[in-house]
Amino acid sequence: MTPAAFDVAIVGAGIVGAACAAECAQAGMRVVVIERDLVGGGATSAGMGHIVVMDDSEAQFALTRYSQNLWNELSSQFPADVEFERCGTIWVAADDEEMAEVRRKQGFCEARGVPAEILDAKALEEAEPNLRTGLMGGLLVPEDGVVYPPCAARYLLERAKDRGAVVRLGQPAIEANREGPRLRDGTLVPARVTVNAGGASSPSLTPGVEVQKRKGHLVITDRYPRFVHHQLVELGYLKSAHSLTSDSVAFNIQPRRTGQVLIGSSRQYGVDDLKVEPFMLQKMLQRAREYMPGLSRLSAIRAWTGFRPATPDKLPLIGPCPGQEWLYLATGHEGLGITTSLGTAKLLADQLLNRPAQIPVEPYLPARTKQGSTHA
Amino acid sequence: MPETVSLTIDGLQVRVPAGTPVATAILSSGRTSFRRSVRGEPRGPLCGMGICYECRVTVNGQAHLRSCQIPCQDGMDVQTDG
Ligand SMILES: Cc1cc2nc3c(=O)[nH]c(=O)nc-3n(C[C@H](O)[C@H](O)[C@H](O)COP(=O)(O)OP(=O)(O)OC[C@H]3O[C@@H](n4cnc5c(N)ncnc54)[C@H](O)[C@@H]3O)c2cc1C
Ligand code: FES
Numbered sequence: 001m002t003p004a005a006f007d008v009a010i011v012g013a014g015i016v017g018a019a020c021a022a023e024c025a026q027a028g029m030r031v032v033v034i035e036r037d038l039v040g041g042g043a044t045s046a047g048m049g050h051i052v053v054m055d056d057s058e059a060q061f062a063l064t065r066y067s068q069n070l071w072n073e074l075s076s077q078f079p080a081d082v083e084f085e086r087c088g089t090i091w092v093a094a095d096d097e098e099m100a101e102v103r104r105k106q107g108f109c110e111a112r113g114v115p116a117e118i119l120d121a122k123a124l125e126e127a128e129p130n131l132r133t134g135l136m137g138g139l140l141v142p143e144d145g146v147v148y149p150p151c152a153a154r155y156l157l158e159r160a161k162d163r164g165a166v167v168r169l170g171q172p173a174i175e176a177n178r179e180g181p182r183l184r185d186g187t188l189v190p191a192r193v194t195v196n197a198g199g200a201s202s203p204s205l206t207p208g209v210e211v212q213k214r215k216g217h218l219v220i221t222d223r224y225p226r227f228v229h230h231q232l233v234e235l236g237y238l239k240s241a242h243s244l245t246s247d248s249v250a251f252n253i254q255p256r257r258t259g260q261v262l263i264g265s266s267r268q269y270g271v272d273d274l275k276v277e278p279f280m281l282q283k284m285l286q287r288a289r290e291y292m293p294g295l296s297r298l299s300a301i302r303a304w305t306g307f308r309p310a311t312p313d314k315l316p317l318i319g320p321c322p323g324q325e326w327l328y329l330a331t332g333h334e335g336l337g338i339t340t341s342l343g344t345a346k347l348l349a350d351q352l353l354n355r356p357a358q359i360p361v362e363p364y365l366p367a368r369t370k371q372g373s374t375h376a
Numbered sequence: 377m378p379e380t381v382s383l384t385i386d387g388l389q390v391r392v393p394a395g396t397p398v399a400t401a402i403l404s405s406g407r408t409s410f411r412r413s414v415r416g417e418p419r420g421p422l423c424g425m426g427i428c429y430e431c432r433v434t435v436n437g438q439a440h441l442r443s444c445q446i447p448c449q450d451g452m453d454v455q456t457d458g
Contacts (some may be wrong), residue, residue, distance in 0.1 A: 222440045299440050
């Protein structure tokens with residue numbers, strides 16, 4: 001057998017593929033990246049870029065916290081266009097029940113060494129004067145931040161290229177087998193291992209992989225510096241985002257370095273095109289206005305949508321595809337893929353190189369899923 | 377004699393005929409740069425009909441309003457960012 005030209009072929013140059021490429025190239029692997037379209041042009045260009053520690057489950061916490069630390073470590077090297085800003089998150093509580101959630105969350109964070117400060121109604125008002133009055137308070141998590149995802153993806157891919165990675169744009173990989181991925185024109189890209197980092201399109205390369213499209217809308221305003229200071233997320237978010245079946249909207253708003261205000265967010269299943277839907281947009285903006293009435297006076301300049309790559313248990317798939325040891329998955333990051341891209345890249349490289357991982361990898365292994373068990 | 381209104385542009389008192397668009401009042405006060413682009417270039421009215429958004433100014437504290445679409449009113453406070 002002739003030795004493969006590449007150690008690893010990464011299919012997809014979204015934030016996840018780019019991060020994996022940077023990590024693998026850094027570790028000395030010979031890397032090729034295959035992207036059918038633009039670098040960072042998929043969900044990565046649609047995402048909000050909130051780098052956020054989440055606590056739905058211990059596994060979700062471990063990966064988001066691990067990744068957030070990696071973002072903060074890397075931040076001194078970012079070019080300006082990555083727009084990294086450690087603005088912090090405020091989880092906004094509208095009623096007593098949500099204030100109880102603030103206290104629970106604070107305890108959770110404290111127990112795990114994540115700084116988090118409870119704000120009462122007055123402190124919340126001082127921190128964010130444009131929020132409506134009558135809110136109960138919130139939880140400030142100061143180590144959270146934001147990035148501009150497509151530029152972050154481009155930066156990571158440049159890092160990979162500096163360490164010898166090759167990037168092939170313009171053609172999809174249509175199959176992956178033992179010899180490597182095959183492109184649409186029939187070219188075989190010889191590689192020992194193929195990594196499917198195709199985001200919401202990953203089932204097109206690996207049929208049966210349990211990733212579904214979960215559509216989201218966003219709106220961006222003109223520049224209104226200091227209108228909002230932190231990423232603000234309603235705690236009702238937990239109730240709505242948790243529902244895996246129905247459509248939902250939540251107040252989720254972000255200050256950009258340009259002074260623009262990014263307004264989200266919506267979640268929909270079973271919608272297969274990226275058209276902006278006025279009905280969803282209206283619902284989403286209505287929700288935002290309930291929290292920040294002053295938004296009505298701002299002018300919006302653009303609205304768009306993207307597909308979050310969602311898995312049934314809301315954890316990503318990172319590791320070998322059962323029964324196909326030459327195929328690895330790095331997909332299914334749902335609404336957290338910007339955040340978790342860096343941790344994912346570490347865990348992928350750890351598995352490829354048999355390095356010890358910094359956090360337990362088992363919760364993210366594809367073998368845990370239905371698809372995994374039918375192949376196993 | 378047409379009715380006139382009085383407003384301030386960057387703190388300067390001006391008097392114009394009622395119904396004058398804010399953009400016209402700004403131009404007649406001698407300014408051509410109404411605001412700065414993202415890269416800091418001067419910008420001023422282009423289409424005069426509400427389409428291009430180049431003529432945006434702050435009126436009574438509210439940013440990004442199209443000055444070509446707003447008639448001057450008594451006591452109005454206009455801020456350019458040119
Ligand atoms: C509205 C919205 C808001 C969001 N907000 C946040 C947030 O605040 N914080 C956060 O952490 N996450 C957020 N996300 C989630 C985040 O954007 C995604 O999880 C992340 O971008 C997924 O990255 P990816 O690289 O897996 O996928 P993508 O960015 O979609 O990249 C996949 C790439 O693979 C390519 N590709 C696919 N198949 C093939 C093939 N066969 N051959 C060649 N190329 C292929 C595609 O062209 C694409 O470029 C948000 C998502 C949405 C939609
Ligand atoms: S000059 Fe074009 S919108 Fe006013």
